Amino acid sequence: MSTTQSDRLRGLLEPLVSAKDLDLEEIEVSRAGRRRVLRIVVDSDEGVELDACAELSRAVSELLDESDAMGEEEYVLEVTSPGAERPLTELRHYLRATGRLARLQLHDGGELVARILKADEEGIDTEIPGVKGRKPTARRIAFTEIAKARVEIEFSRKDGKNEIAHDSKNDILNDIQNENEEEA
Numbered sequence: 001m002s003t004t005q006s007d008r009l010r011g012l013l014e015p016l017v018s019a020k021d022l023d024l025e026e027i028e029v030s031r032a033g034r035r036r037v038l039r040i041v042v043d044s045d046e047g048v049e050l051d052a053c054a055e056l057s058r059a060v061s062e063l064l065d066e067s068d069a070m071g072e073e074e075y076v077l078e079v080t081s082p083g084a085e086r087p088l089t090e091l092r093h094y095l096r097a098t099g100r101l102a103r104l105q106l107h108d109g110g111e112l113v114a115r116i117l118k119a120d121e122e123g124i125d126t127e128i129p130g131v132k133g134r135k136p137t138a139r140r141i142a143f144t145e146i147a148k149a150r151v152e153i154e155f156s157r158k159d160g161k162n163e164i165a166h167d168s169k170n171d172i173l174n175d176i177q178n179e180n181e182e183e184a
Contacts, residue, residue, distance in 0.1 A: 005029065005069075009038075012069050013060060017042055020056055023092065025082055029075075036075040038064075041082055045096060048081040088149035094119035101152040102126075106145050113152060114139065 009027050017024040017040075026041040040060060042048055057079040064070055064077070088094050088102060097116050104126075105111050114126035115136075123142035130136045 009069055012063065012067060013040065016059055016063055017056065020052065020059075022048065022052070022056065032076065034074075036070075036073060037078060038070065038075050039078045039080065041080055043082050043086075043096070045092075053079045053081065084151065084153050086151055088151065091119060091121065094124055094149075097151050101154055103150050103152050104141065104146055105148040106141075107147045108145070114141075 006027055006029075009029075010024065013027065014024050020042075022042040022044050024040070025043050026039070028037075028039045028041075030037050030039070040056075042053070042056065057077060060079060061077055086093065088097060094116060098119060099116065101113055101115050103111065103113050112128060114128045116124050117127055117138075118125040123140060123145070126139050126141055127136045128139055
């Protein structure tokens, strides 16, 4: 996507997304066969529910139909959230990831997995998990040291704060069991 089209789409869509109390994270136009795909990634401090994506998708579709921002060529519109293993590129991403594990690639070539304890304008305070019975260590990492960062999914967090809450797991298991009983 050209920079001018990206800037034009961002200028058109940002006020609409902000009015829904969401942050416009990314706009991407790509090819899928003969059609183009317009993918809009949104987020908020509370996360993004499926209903909010659907509502925003309808509003964006109407707005794009009224403008010529996508031209005459057909396209598919996707409105989505960043996902569980999202890249961390801005301060607000680190703030939202507080308490979570992140994989950090450093400019010096090093890589580490650490829990984000706090984030501010200069960097993050982390806790690096101990290995083989050792205690975790604290480390301050400046944003200037970080080449790439991504949230890590945790399935067996020792303090009980797993990515999927225990009650949600039980709800999912109960739903599957109920479906199996209905089919029988």
